Amino acid sequence: MELSRQINLIENRYPIRIVQFGEGNFLRAFVNYAFHRLNKDLGESYGVVVVQPLKNGMVDMLKKQDGLYTLFLKGISKGQLIENKMLIDNITSLVNPYADFKEYLDIAKEELLEYVISNTTEAGIAFDVNDLPTMTPPNSFPGKLTVLLLERYKFFNGDPLKGLTIIPCELINYNADKLKELVLRYVDLWELGDEFKDWIINHNSFHNTLVDRIVPGYPKDNIEEYNQQLFYNDKLLIAAESFFLWVIQGDHILKSKLPFNKIDLDVKIVDDIQPYRTRKVRILNGAHTALVPLSILYGNTTVRESMVDDFTGNYIKELVFDEIVEASNLDKNELTQFAEDVFDRFKNPFIEHQLSSIAMNSISKFSVRVLPSLLEYIEKFNRAPKKIVFSFACLIRFYKGDWNGQKLPVNDAENIILYFKNAWLEESYTKVLIKILANEEFWGQDLNNINQLTELVAKALEMIDNGGVEQAFKNFNNI
Numbered sequence: 001m002e003l004s005r006q007i008n009l010i011e012n013r014y015p016i017r018i019v020q021f022g023e024g025n026f027l028r029a030f031v032n033y034a035f036h037r038l039n040k041d042l043g044e045s046y047g048v049v050v051v052q053p054l055k056n057g058m059v060d061m062l063k064k065q066d067g068l069y070t071l072f073l074k075g076i077s078k079g080q081l082i083e084n085k086m087l088i089d090n091i092t093s094l095v096n097p098y099a100d101f102k103e104y105l106d107i108a109k110e111e112l113l114e115y116v117i118s119n120t121t122e123a124g125i126a127f128d129v130n131d132l133p134t135m136t137p138p139n140s141f142p143g144k145l146t147v148l149l150l151e152r153y154k155f156f157n158g159d160p161l162k163g164l165t166i167i168p169c170e171l172i173n174y175n176a177d178k179l180k181e182l183v184l185r186y187v188d189l190w191e192l193g194d195e196f197k198d199w200i201i202n203h204n205s206f207h208n209t210l211v212d213r214i215v216p217g218y219p220k221d222n223i224e225e226y227n228q229q230l231f232y233n234d235k236l237l238i239a240a241e242s243f244f245l246w247v248i249q250g251d252h253i254l255k256s257k258l259p260f261n262k263i264d265l266d267v268k269i270v271d272d273i274q275p276y277r278t279r280k281v282r283i284l285n286g287a288h289t290a291l292v293p294l295s296i297l298y299g300n301t302t303v304r305e306s307m308v309d310d311f312t313g314n315y316i317k318e319l320v321f322d323e324i325v326e327a328s329n330l331d332k333n334e335l336t337q338f339a340e341d342v343f344d345r346f347k348n349p350f351i352e353h354q355l356s357s358i359a360m361n362s363i364s365k366f367s368v369r370v371l372p373s374l375l376e377y378i379e380k381f382n383r384a385p386k387k388i389v390f391s392f393a394c395l396i397r398f399y400k401g402d403w404n405g406q407k408l409p410v411n412d413a414e415n416i417i418l419y420f421k422n423a424w425l426e427e428s429y430t431k432v433l434i435k436i437l438a439n440e441e442f443w444g445q446d447l448n449n450i451n452q453l454t455e456l457v458a459k460a461l462e463m464i465d466n467g468g469v470e471q472a473f474k475n476f477n478n479i
Helices: 027-044 059-064 101-109 141-155 173-188 194-203 220-227 250-255 274-298 301-309 310-327 333-348 363-371 371-381 386-398 415-421 428-438 455-475
Strands: 016-021 048-049 069-079 082-087 091-094 114-117 165-168 208-212 238-239 245-249 267-270
Touching: 016 141, 027 069, 027 082, 027 238, 048 101, 059 091, 082 173, 091 101, 101 141, 114 141, 141 173, 165 173, 173 194, 173 220, 173 455, 208 274, 220 428, 238 250, 245 274, 274 301, 274 310, 274 333, 274 363, 274 371, 274 386, 274 455, 301 333, 310 333, 310 371, 310 386, 371 386, 386 428, 386 455, 415 428, 428 455
Parallel strands: 016 048, 016 114, 048 091, 069 238, 114 165, 245 267
Antiparallel strands: 069 082, 208 245
């Protein structure tokens, strides 16, 4: 039996109060879940209109299920098993702006609309010089948001009470500040007027965030175990860990608007998210990003498998404790405890987090999550962190696209994949590295200027190709 509102006797749809850019696993297991809790626990009425941010997406699949899906939460907290499942029903509408742009603009006219929430990956908050206000839609997420805000401004005649609270969840530092900067840049470029610009600045609020929940997504390897718990067929069910943390930078006004303090859910509205962000991005996300290419080349397929393997498990622990933690200027005891908790989460026996799913957009992820630790370690100790450098080499080798005759799950923007393909045509490892490390769009600087980095990564690459990952690291670590 196909999942639908009819078979679940769900007659009413919540009024649209949130526009959500993104329909992927994370947002559905995190943001939709959070507002689902407000609806169920407090009797609130937060309805969500989901916007598909890219041409290829899942809106049509969600429409076939009336916006419904099942969320399974599993984990261990303080030795206690936590296991829940729930039907998430707060997606009121689903819109593909590439298929129906008018329907997209009509979102702006929703009387009760209050919030914009997004997760378009680290690569999503970016400026596209080719975007125009006449495009249906503009290519970039900030471009799409700008035209939506313009439509709302026009429809409500610049009403100051119709501004929106914008809460991006992309994992980049100062995500809301960056998004606001790009929106205002489009306003200037497209000559949309000072009055509209003032309305954005004075009557819309942008809030930096930190999100933390491991969401493997669709549990394809043991799907029958999940299906046996349902009386309907759910093609979009999600498995996620029970751990949840959402840190939002905001003031008393935001606290009064969002009643998360009234339910048992770890949502923190704070003056400064930076200490929370640095800890999480460097350790949890940094460990993921540093581990994935190496572990895939080694032969693992999941995070848990990687953690329980002697080589990959010890490798990533030592990388975190000996290099990431040591490079940081934050409290070492706090970082160590956080890292130990993270590794417990990685070993969650109920979650099979596919390495291939984490591998998406690994270049931008490495630049944000791991590269700062590498650079800070060099600055602090005047030598390169061997494990992070080796992981960097594994990442570059991974982006070659094949390994031992098998295609690797490289998933990134076409221009990035093409750049690596062309770089790998160079005649030596050193020349390959010089070309890749020189790309300032990837790394924010020419990494060839970092003393001995090019030479070290080139040596690691050659060792990986000649001896496989485990033996290569042993050899590399002895240099």
